Amino acid sequence: MFSIILAGIFTIGIIIFIHELGHYLAARAVGIHVHRFSLGFGPILFRWHAFSTEWALSLLPFGGYVKMAGMADAPMEGEEVDDEALLPPEKLFRNKSVGKRLLAIVAGPLANLILALLLSIATLHYQGEQIIPDTLLSGPTAGSPAAEAGIVAGDRIVAWDGVAVDNWNQLFVLINDSDESTFNFTTERDGELRDISLNLVDGNGDPVLSGLGYTLDCRVGKVLKDGPADQVGLRHGDRILNVNGKEVTFFSEISEIINSIPEEEVHLVWEREGELLEGTVMVQAADVPDPEEEGRLMKAGRIFYEPYRDWRPYKFSESISLGSQQVFLWSKVTLSWIGKMIAGQGNKDSVGGPITIFRAAGEMARWGFNRLLTFIAFFSTQLFLLNLLPIPVLDGGHIVFLTLEGAGVPMSETWRIRLTTVGMVLILGLMAWIVVLDIVKLF
Numbered sequence: 203m204f205s206i207i208l209a210g211i212f213t214i215g216i217i218i219f220i221h222e223l224g225h226y227l228a229a230r231a232v233g234i235h236v237h238r239f240s241l242g243f244g245p246i247l248f249r250w251h252a253f254s255t256e257w258a259l260s261l262l263p264f265g266g267y268v269k270m271a272g273m274a275d276a277p278m279e280g281e282e283v284d285d286e287a288l289l290p291p292e293k294l295f296r297n298k299s300v301g302k303r304l305l306a307i308v309a310g311p312l313a314n315l316i317l318a319l320l321l322s323i324a325t326l327h328y329q330g331e332q333i334i335p336d337t338l339l340s341g342p343t344a345g346s347p348a349a350e351a352g353i354v355a356g357d358r359i360v361a362w363d364g365v366a367v368d369n370w371n372q373l374f375v376l377i378n379d380s381d382e383s384t385f386n387f388t389t390e391r392d393g394e395l396r397d398i399s400l401n402l403v404d405g406n407g408d409p410v411l412s413g414l415g416y417t418l419d420c421r422v423g424k425v426l427k428d429g430p431a432d433q434v435g436l437r438h439g440d441r442i443l444n445v446n447g448k449e450v451t452f453f454s455e456i457s458e459i460i461n462s463i464p465e466e467e468v469h470l471v472w473e474r475e476g477e478l479l480e481g482t483v484m485v486q487a488a489d490v491p492d493p494e495e496e497g498r499l500m501k502a503g504r505i506f507y508e509p510y511r512d513w514r515p516y517k518f519s520e521s522i523s524l525g526s527q528q529v530f531l532w533s534k535v536t537l538s539w540i541g542k543m544i545a546g547q548g549n550k551d552s553v554g555g556p557i558t559i560f561r562a563a564g565e566m567a568r569w570g571f572n573r574l575l576t577f578i579a580f581f582s583t584q585l586f587l588l589n590l591l592p593i594p595v596l597d598g599g600h601i602v603f604l605t606l607e608g609a610g611v612p613m614s615e616t617w618r619i620r621l622t623t624v625g626m627v628l629i630l631g632l633m634a635w636i637v638v639l640d641i642v643k644l645f
Contacts, residue, residue, distance in 0.1 A: 205564055205567060205568070206560055206561060206563070206564030206565075207560065207564075208567075209560070209563040209564045209566070209567040209574060210556070210559060210560030210561075210563045210564060212563070212574075213559060213560075213563040213574070213577065213578050213581065214263055214556070214559060214560075214563075215241065216317075216578060217314065217317070217578060217581055217582050217585055218241055218242075218265055218266040219241060219266075220313050220314060220317045220582070221265075221266070221310045221311070221313055221314050221585060221589070222239055222240075222241070222266045222267065222268050222310065223313060224309040224310045224311075224312060224313025224314070225268040225270075225306060225307070225309055225310040225313075226239055226255075226268050227309065228305050228306045228308075228309030229268065229270050229295075229306040229309075231305075232298060232302040232305060232306060233292060233293060233298070233302075234270050234271065234272075234293065234294070234295050234298060234302075234306055235254065235270070235271040235272075235289050235293040235294070236254075236255045236268055236269065236270055236271070237255070237256060237269040237270070237271055238255065238256045238257075238258055238267075238268070238269040239255055239256070239257050239258070239266075239268050239269075240257075240258040240259070240260050240266050240267050240268075240269070241258070241259050241260065241263075241266045242258075242259060242260030242261060242262050242263050242264070242265070242266055243260055243261070243262040243264055243265060243266070243267065244260050244261040244262040245260060245261045246258045246259070246260050246261075247259050247260060247261055262633075263556055264556070264633050268310075270295045270306065271289055271293055271294050271295060272289075272293070272294025272295040272296040272297060273295040273296065296615075300604055300607055300608040303604055304601065304604050304608075307597050307600045307601055307604065308597070308601065310589060310597050311585075311586045311587075311589045311590055311597055312586075314582045314583070314585045314586040314589070315529070315582075315583070315586045317578075317579070317582045318529050318532070318579045318580070318582040318583040318586065319525060319526060319529050319579075321575050321576070321578055321579035321582070322525035322526075322528045322529050322576070322579045323521050323522055323524075323525030323526070324521075324525075324575070325525075325572050325575050325576045325579065326516060326521045326524050326525050326528070327516055327518060327521035327525075328572055329513065329572055330513040330514050330515045330516055331371070331513065331514040331515075331516055331520075332511050332512075332513060333369050333371050333511060333512035333513060333514055334369055334370035334371060334416060334418070334511070335369055335418075335419075335421075335510060335511065335512045336358065336368070336369065336370075336418075336419060337358050337359040337360070337367055337368065337369065337370055337373060337416070338356060338357075338358055338416065338417045338418070338419060338452070339353060339354075339355065339356070339357045339358070339359065339389070339414060339415070339416065339417065340355055340414075340415040340416060340417035340452075340454070341354065341355035342354075342414060342415075346414075347400045347401060348400060348414045351398050351400060352396075353389065353398070353414070354391070355417065355451075355452065356391070356417075356451060356452070357389045357390070357391050358389060358390045358391070359373060359387050359388070359389055359390075360388050360389065360390045360395070361387060361388040362376045362377070362385070362386075362387045362388075363376065363380065363385070363386055363387070364386075369512070370416045371514075373416075384399055384400065384401050385399070385400050386398070386399045400414075417452045417453070417454055418452060418453040418454070418509040418510065419441070419451070419452060419453065419509075419510065420441050420442040420443065420450055420451060420452065420453060420455075420456060421439060421440070421441050421442075421509070421510035422436050422437065422438060422439065422440040422441070422442065422472070422507050422509075422510060423438060423507065423508040423509050423510040423511050424438065424507065424508045424511075424569065424570070425437065425438060425506070425507045425508075426506035426507065426565075426568050426569055427568040427569075428568060429486070429504075429505065429506030429507070429568070430483045430484060430485060430486055430504075430505035430506060431483075431505040431506055431507035432506075432507075433483055434470060434481040434482070434483035434505075435479065435481050436470070436472065436505075436507055437474065438510075439474070439510070440472045440473065440474045440479075441472060441473045441474075442456055442470060442471070442472045443471050443472060443473055443478075444469075444470070444471035445459045445460070445468060445469070445470060445471075446459060446463075446468055446469055447469070453509040460485055460503045460504065460505055461502045461503050461504075462503060463485050463503045464485055464486070464487035464488070464501050464502060464503040464504075465484070465485065465486070465487050465503075466484070466485055466503070467482050467483065467484055467485070468482065468483060468484075468485050468503075468505065469481075469482045470482070470483070483505065485503040485504065485505055486503070486504050486505070486506070487501045487502070487503065487504075488501070488502055488503075488504040489501065490502045490504075528579075529579070529583055532579075532580050532583040532584070533583055533586075533587060536583065536584050536587050536588075537587060540587070540588070540591075553636055554636070555633070555636035555637050556637070557637070557641070559581070562577060563577060563578075593625050593628070593629070594618075594621040594622045594624060594625030594626075595622050595625035595626045595629055596625065596629070599621070599622070599625055603618055
């Protein structure tokens with residue numbers, strides 16, 4: 203529990219701090235005085251003064267704020283009416299050009315985007331490329347060219363178009379680069395080699411690997427700290443041989459058994475450096491996506507270990523490219539989710555608040571610090587986009603106000619404050635609803 207709390211505080215704290223730091227640095231850069239820099243909303247728990255600004259830690263960990271002098275906004279706790287009268291006019295937000303005010307507002311979400319990019323690039327560079335070891339084939343689809351050629355689960359591809367291969371990453375490159383409608387490869391089964399040719403052209407004339415797919419062996423990869431697999435004694439590189447009395451050859455066979463027995467005991471037999479080991483452990487129930495209904499969750503058994511993988515270091519240029527692509531993909535997924543929620547097509551199971559974030563951060567930390575940083579990058583990408591929604595009190599709302607002003611149709615300060623107050627009430631109501639959903643999920 204302590205690790206979950208610590209990981210959650212670290213995750214939310216760094217994302218909020220970087221967001222508000224973006225606002226703060228931009229405001230100071232354009233000469234706007236900052237009254238307060240707060241992590242959290244509501245009653246202030248601690249406060250101190252430095253660099254002409256009050257720094258505060260507030261009760262509600264839903265976000266934070268930078269209170270800029272001369273900014274039409276809902277009043278904050280402890281703010282004095284005469285504070286602005288003591289400042290030179292050029293230090294006030296409202297007296298700056300539209301461009302400078304926009305910079306101070308946009309800098310917050312932009313800081314989250316930069317954080318996401320930097321963390322994504324760094325974690326990918328540290329982790330490297332995931333290599334799917336070996337070239338084992340799964341069972342082919344019935345009636346497919348692969349099935350008709352006599353391929354069975356466990357066959358191993360040893361060469362593709364005459365090029366020797368020893369992992370699926372190599373195979374994927376060769377397959378994608380091929381312009382041929384017939385693929386020629388060599389398989390190995392029990393020491394016997396077979397040369398196979400498959401016609402892999404679909405109705406559109408595009409080559410597809412019809413009926414073939416990869417599978418993974420029974421070796422153990424990364425193990426979740428303090429999870430069932432860790433408790434029973436599984437370690438990286440072990441090879442599982444038997445699950446509940448059934449001999450297994452592939453990871454898919456293990457996962458099929460484990461998935462079907464949440465909250466039941468499972469007996470495992472495995473090999474480590476020639477020594478046979480065994481143990482029994484309780485399978486945990488986990489919420490996983492329901493394949494029958496998008497956005498819905500279902501219960502499935504988990505002992506929390508990953509299949510075995512090899513890794514290849516990325517060049518730094520590759521890390522930059524792939525990290526940027528990853529953030530772009532996260533952005534597309536988040537925008538799609540926002541669109542569905544606005545259209546009323548979303549599922550409440552996909553909504554999470556502080557409790558969900560803390561639990562997710564804690565689990566990522568148990569997988570390793572690199573996973574936690576990847577989760578922070580993903581969460582920071584979401585915050586970047588959510589803060590740009592055109593809702594008063596969010597950065598997107600302020601951007602709308604400034605855009606209207608720049609277009610020559612400024613909104614009065616009175617209406618800005620009214621709309622911002624309404625926005626605050628709506629956001630607080632949404633937060634309360636999310637917290638209730640979080641609590642319900644615990645039971």
